[in-house]
Amino acid sequence: MPDLPPLREVIARHGLSASKALGQNFLFDEQLLDRIAAIPGDLSGKQVLEIGPGPGGLTRALLRAGARVTAIEMDPRCLPALAELEEAFPGQLTVIHGDAMKLDHAELIGGEAFEVVANLPYNVGTALFVRWLSGEDWPPLWTGLTLMFQQEVAQRIVAAPGGSAYGRLAVLAQWRGEAKLAMKVHRSAFTPPPKVMSAIVHVTPAAMPEGVSARTLERLTEAAFGQRRKMLRQSLKGVPGAVEAMDMLGIDPQRRAETLLVGEFVALARHLDRAAKR
Structure with missing residues (x-):
């Protein structure tokens, strides 16, 4: 040394x-x-x-x-x-x-x-x-x-x-x-x-969650936390299909971004990516 x-x-x-x-x-x-x-x-x-x-x-x-x-x-x-x-x-x-x-x-x-x-x-x-x-x-x-x-x-x-x-x-x-x-x-x-x-x-x-685009997740989190004091139905209305995806996944649109688990954000992104491929 x-x-x-x-x-x-x-x-x-x-x-x-x-x-x-x-x-x-x-x-x-x-x-x-x-x-x-x-x-x-x-x-x-x-x-x-x-x-x-x-x-x-x-x-x-x-x-x-x-x-x-x-x-x-x-x-x-x-x-x-x-x-x-x-x-x-x-x-x-x-x-x-x-x-x-x-x-x-x-x-x-x-x-x-x-x-x-x-x-x-x-x-x-x-x-x-x-x-x-x-x-x-x-x-x-x-x-x-x-x-x-x-x-x-x-x-x-x-x-x-x-x-x-x-x-x-x-x-x-x-x-x-x-x-x-x-x-x-x-x-x-x-x-x-x-x-x-x-x-x-x-x-x-760790392992990459299947069927999820990093870009979609970034878009979601940017919108959700960009207006974190608002309910998700308001903060995510600018992300096409996000409000409908919450309804399909049983996520209460009156919740705020800080209450969503990481897995729930991933599930939302996955749903949007699948919908985009249809």
Whole structure:
């Protein structure tokens, strides 16, 4: 294992500071970083995608765990520090300078199965998460998502029906996957400390429900939770066939979106897809 200088020393030497515009918050606690890298299980020899590595704190932990890491970094200021890690772990780290929202992740990995482990920049975290969960091809090439979010967002992802936290993110994460809150991270662990607490969510893909289009489910959840205070008969009236489908499935149209189980949303989407094929 290479003898690396402390991360704070690397940051000072390269004159780095967290960029608010890029949603950056740095983690220095190596024990904490090792615990995060351990959440997906044994990473030895496995391919890992990391988004927004910054100066490479979590990257170090992933490399120590034996992972082969492909890291996408948008901030050119961080590239020299990451280049030092590439040199210290020859053949184990590939750094790509670019915007993760605009790159084909599966193509970058070379079509190989991969884990995603990232302290996501706050300003793109939710958009990337939805992207990984969307799409018709399932199971995906990623075998797990271990992602840090603001705690409020993390709670929305793992929420159960019936509460205010339950919404579109919960349905998208849970209809063909298993999502759990793996760890809470206090704001004081970061430099600079964010205004909110953080938490790590771990998602693993499950079987794809048969006869359901991801696009249809996304349309349903967007309409239902876009007007979550209204009854479903009102919020879903813009989705052709949805109100009739509720009647066929015995779903009370006076209910609100937050009361519907994930399975009920899936059943609605399946009914609409079948009707569209007739």
